[in-house]
Amino acid sequence: MLNKLFSLEKKIFQIEKKIIIILLFLMIALSFLQFSLRFFFHSGIIWMDIFLRYIVLNTAMIAAAIVSYENRHFAMDAVFNFINTRYHRALKIISNIFVMIVLIILFMASYKFVKMEFLANSEAFIIGEMKIKSYIMEISLPLSFFLMLFHTFLNCFKTETETK
Numbered sequence: 001m002l003n004k005l006f007s008l009e010k011k012i013f014q015i016e017k018k019i020i021i022i023l024l025f026l027m028i029a030l031s032f033l034q035f036s037l038r039f040f041f042h043s044g045i046i047w048m049d050i051f052l053r054y055i056v057l058n059t060a061m062i063a064a065a066i067v068s069y070e071n072r073h074f075a076m077d078a079v080f081n082f083i084n085t086r087y088h089r090a091l092k093i094i095s096n097i098f099v100m101i102v103l104i105i106l107f108m109a110s111y112k113f114v115k116m117e118f119l120a121n122s123e124a125f126i127i128g129e130m131k132i133k134s135y136i137m138e139i140s141l142p143l144s145f146f147l148m149l150f151h152t153f154l155n156c157f158k159t160e161t162e163t164k
Contacts, residue, residue, distance in 0.1 A: 002157055009154050012147065013069045016062055023059045027052060047125040047132075054124065054137040061144035068151035071158070096156045103149040110141035 030052055037044045080088055118135040125132050 005154060006158075009069065009151065012150075013066065016066050016069070016147070020059060020062045020066065023055055023062065027055045027059060030055070047127055050125040051132075057138075058140040061140045065144050065147040065151065068148040068155075071151075071155045093156055096152050099152050100149055103145055103152060107142055107145040107149060110138075110145055114138050114142055 030048060034044050034048045034052070079091070083091060114135050117138060118133075122134040123131045124134040124137045
C-alpha cells in the first residue's frame, strides 16, 4: 500500500514540476510582453498585472509543494548537528507531525477562503467581456496545502536515503 502511495506521489511530483515550468515560462513571457508594451507603446494590457500576480501566487504554492516532496522545508540541520544521530528519526517525525498540523489548519482556512470567494461570486479581473472569477485563480491555495500535507505525511515513512 505504501509503495503505491510513493508511486502516486512521484507521478504527482512530475506533474508539479511540469506545471511550475509552464507557469514560469508564462510569467516571464507575459511580463516581458507587458514591459515591452509599456516601454515602446506607452500602454499595456489592463488585466495583465493582476493575472501575473495570480501566476506568482500559483507558482509559489506549487514550488512549496515541490519543496515538501523533497523534504527541504523547515531545515533542522543546525539542530541535527547538536543531537545524537539515534534521535534524528524521532525528531524528524515530531517535526513532520507539527508541520502536518499547521498544514491542516492552512488547508481548512484556504478552503474556507476559496469557498467564500465562490459564494461571493467575486471577479479577479475582466478580459473583454469574459469575467474571470477569483476562486478559479485561488484554487491552488487549498490544493497546494493538501499536496504539501500529502508529501509531508509520506516523508514520515521514507528512510534517509529516500528523502535525499
